Amino acid sequence: DEYMKIVDWGDGRQVVAANSKELIESLRRIQGSAYVKDGLVSEEVLKDGGGKLPPEIDSQDRIDHSKYFTVVDKNKDKSPQYCTIRYVYTDSEHGLAFLDEYRRASPEARKAIVEKYQPEDVVAISSLAKNFEQKDSSLKDIVGAVIGMVQDLRDHKKKIGIMELDVRKYEPMKSVFGADNFEEIGEPHLLTKEGREIDGVNLN
Numbered sequence: 001d002e003y004m005k006i007v008d009w010g011d012g013r014q015v016v017a018a019n020s021k022e023l024i025e026s027l028r029r030i031q032g033s034a035y036v037k038d039g040l041v042s043e044e045v046l047k048d049g050g051g052k053l054p055p056e057i058d059s060q061d062r063i064d065h066s067k068y069f070t071v072v073d074k075n076k077d078k079s080p081q082y083c084t085i086r087y088v089y090t091d092s093e094h095g096l097a098f099l100d101e102y103r104r105a106s107p108e109a110r111k112a113i114v115e116k117y118q119p120e121d122v123v124a125i126s127s128l129a130k131n132f133e134q135k136d137s138s139l140k141d142i143v144g145a146v147i148g149m150v151q152d153l154r155d156h157k158k159k160i161g162i163m164e165l166d167v168r169k170y171e172p173m174k175s176v177f178g179a180d181n182f183e184e185i186g187e188p189h190l191l192t193k194e195g196r197e198i199d200g201v202n203l204n
Contacts, residue, residue, distance in 0.1 A: 015148035034129030095119035
């Protein structure tokens with residue numbers, strides 16, 4: 001199947017986990033567009049990948065260890081995807097070091113994670129993006145995708161998600177999802193792509 005329904009989200013929309021390669025690639029294009037909009041990469045970077053991030057930014061190993069979530073409209077034959085979010089889980093060979101977000105975290109943050117959690121407890125959360133090509137995409141869709149992902153993480157007994165987040169989005173996300181769901185685990189640092197510097201913060 002193209003996807004697995006997690007929950008009905010009203011007005012014919014459903015929160016789903018992506019199964020098919022085609023749907024995952026579509027969600028990766030939404031991710032790529034968000035990277036351009038946020039100034040993390042240029043449009044030129046996406047050309048060879050048909051709108052998707054290149055392997056040097058988003059490796060195939062990382063994609064293969066990812067689970068993607070979105071909101072679709074079951075009443076439409078060719079339903080658009082209204083948003084995307086994913087989590088990346090560790091592998092048995094590399095453990096936490098498999099996660100880019102863990103490797104880029106400060107030594108203090110990595111120490112705090114290792115002291116509390118086993119590698120199999122930890123995921124990295126990324127690719128949170130609205131599909132700006134869909135005029136009826138809304139914050140409600142993003143909230144739905146996040147809730148679906150969290151439900152899936154709980155079903156799989158995951159305990160912590162590490163997220164690198166532009167500080168400009170940190171306060172709005174705390175407002176939407178609740179400040180108690182976030183904890184700063186490292187000092188803000190710079191994410192650099194294509195020569196651009198973006199303030200970022202590691203969150204769990």
